[in-house]
Every structure is written in C-alpha cells, then in structure tokens.
Amino acid sequence: MHRTPTRRQIQAKLSTMPPQRSQATAYLNAYKMMLEKERLEEELDKLEVRRHQIQQRLAILNSQTIPEGDMTHQQANTNLEDNTPKFKTLTLEY
Template identity: 40%
Template sequence: MASKRPPSKIYPRVSTLPRQQTEAAHYLDMYKLTVEKQRIHQELESLEQRRQRLYTRLAEIDHQAEGLGQLASTQRHQDGQRYRPNATRPAPTAMPTAKVYLPDRQSAGALSDYSTVLLEY
C-alpha cells in the first residue's frame, strides 16, 4: 500500500508586487478571498460526491462478494455430493497402452554397466 504523506497547508495566492493601501486594494483582497472561498466550497462538494460514489461502490463490491461466496459454498456442497471419497468410481473406458522393448541381454556384465529402455509412442 502506498504511504500517505502528511497534509500540507493551503497557502493563499500572493501577488508579486505589493499594492498601495487604498480602498480599492482592500476591495480587491475581499474579492480574491470570496473567489477562493467559492472555489474551496466547490472542491469540497466534488470531494463529497466522490466520497459518496466510493461508498456506493464499496457497498456494491461487498454485495457481489457475498453473493459469490454463497455461490462458491453451494458449488462446494454440490461437488462434495458428486465426488464422495467413499463412492466407487466407474471403470475407465479406455486403458492406456504402451509397447516397451527391452534390449537383448548379451551377458550379465553388460547389464551392470547400463540399462536402456525403448518406448514406442
């Protein structure tokens, strides 16, 4: 899981040049603060909507996981009845066949040196 960084302080926007202290400058500062306040409210609303969508999705995931767990449980129960360990298994319909040719033994000493088996597929 990714590490969370600590929340940082939100700094106000600063003008690069200082303005003269006039009535218009104060009204401009009030306007800037009002605009920033509206922006923050909009951001909070969008975060709240996203939070609600995430909680809704979590509830859907929990519901789906619960349903899949129940399906797996019923499937396990059905498979357990179908494949009982004490039940007799039916005889296989096809038996595997293979032809094995052993090499001719020349002498007893040659057998101790090596062993070969030829398989025909």
C-alpha cells in the first residue's frame, strides 16, 4: 500500500517579482485569486465524485460479502460435522 503524504495547508503561489502598488496589480491579483478559486473548486468537485464512487463500491462489496461470509461459515460447519471421507480406497497391483 502507498503511504499518503502528510497534508499541509495549501499555500498561495509566490512570485519572484516584488509587488508593485498599482490598479493593474490589484486587478492581476484579483484575477489570479479567481483562477485559484476556480481550480480549487474543480478539484473539490473531482474529490466529491471520487468519494461517491468509493462509497458505491463499498456498498456493493458489503452487500456481496455478507451473504458469502454466511455461506462460507455454513459450509465450514457442515464439513466439520461430516468427517467421513468422500472417497473410496482402491488398491492396484502390477
């Protein structure tokens, strides 16, 4: 199994350019925040879809394993009660 890395808080991407105080910079920052918000919302939607798929698969597995588990338990009890061999011994000579 893969170990999941520890999750840290998502940090904003840093820029190497020093911030400039202008209206264009304010608009650019607003645009970058809007893009990041859309990206995170899309990622959250994908995670919700994946979560739903996993829950459906778990429900299917749970519904299949309970009856099979009961049958296996019943078969084991039957095999323990019936200890007589199910074969006949035959001797062959050359």
